Each structure stands twice: as C-alpha cells, then as structure tokens.
Amino acid sequence: GNSVTQMEGPVTLSEEAFLTINCTYTATGYPSLFWYVQYPGEGLQLLLKATKADDKGSNKGFEATYRKETTSFHLEKGSVQVSDSAVYFCALSTNAGKSTFGDGTTLTVKP
C-alpha cells in the first residue's frame, strides 16, 4: 500500500534560517505529491504540489522537487518567518479523492 514518512518534529528555527523537512514515500503506480500546511484551529491548506518526476512545486518561498529515484519530496525554504509556524504535512495520491498523509511536522519559528 501507499505510505509517507516525514521527518519527525518538532522543528524550532530562528527567523531567516533555512528550512528542510524530509519526506519519503512508498506508492503503487504514479503518485502525485503534495505539501499541506495546517495553522492552529484550521483545516489543511495546499502549499505546493508536483504531479510527475522532476517536477518542482513552489509557493510562498517554499519549494519541493519530485525525486522518483530516491522516492522523496523534501520541503525547503531559504529564509523562514515567524508566520511560517504551523504543522506541515507531506501527502501522496494515486487515486483521485484519496490521499495518504505523513504524520506531520510542527515548525516553530522564533523571532
């Protein structure tokens, strides 16, 4: 079956630090890959996505590249802000309407 393994948190960084959150996956077929972000008391918001190998998803300074050879989709940001503090979920989907999520990584950015 499908599975997603995310870097364990929590992660605490100072403002303007470099962020990497690791994500690897196991999937049957050809998955689409996603990063979602969840702020306290809210649902998940799509941060970025990639639908095929070597695609790079990017949004709001965050980037992730679909690496089929290493089955990875690591999230990066060059300079984090306090407002980036949230829980980040890596997810994959091989079936429209059904996603498999990682356990989530809590990021706290301190000023």
Place this chain on the structure above:
Amino acid sequence: KAGVTQTPRYLIKTRGQQVTLSCSPISGHRSVSWYQQTPGQGLQFLFEYFSETQRNKGNFPGRFSGRQFSNSRSEMNVSTLELGDSALYLCASSAGLRDLETRVANNEQFFGPGTRLTVL
C-alpha cells in the same frame, strides 16, 4: 469562489449516541473525501464520494458511513459513538477527475475547517 464549508464546527456527544456531520464542497467539485485527524493516529482516510457514489473507502468500521447528494453536498454519520471517536473530522473537495492527456488524477484537495467532535 466560496471554499469548503463544514457544519457544525464543534460537537459534544456522549458514548452510544450517533452524530451527523455535513460538508459543502467548492462549487463544481464532484468529489468529497472525509478524514479523521487525531493526535495519535494522524490523518486517516475514511471514504470518498464522487457523483453520489462511494468510490474509495478506508479501514474504518461500519459505524462510520456517509452519503452524497445530487448537489455534491456530503454527510458523514457515526453511530454508537465511542470515546476513541473524538477527533477533528475534515472534509476535502476536489474535481476528482483524470486529465485526459496525462491520465494523472486531478486530486488536489481543498479542505474545510473541520468539525471538532468530542465524545464524553
């Protein structure tokens, strides 16, 4: 475009009762998926409805059921509530279709704010 709405936002029930949660997807979306989020188990897929038919199902007991109406609105029902059913229930909508050229499923999902269910 209005986002995904879920009602109610908060619910408190007691063991043995049943509960119905509602989700209205983004206009034009035909797929509605339900997820359970708990601190211990993370995000678990419950089921997905597409054009009023259950298309995908997770590994939850039969106490969890759902349906979808012709306007794509969906309801989820949990019968005989247990303490362990306390969770945030998230609904997600998507177009739910495959791209005709690439055959990649258009499975970008848009989530509602969730319904926080507490079972006492």
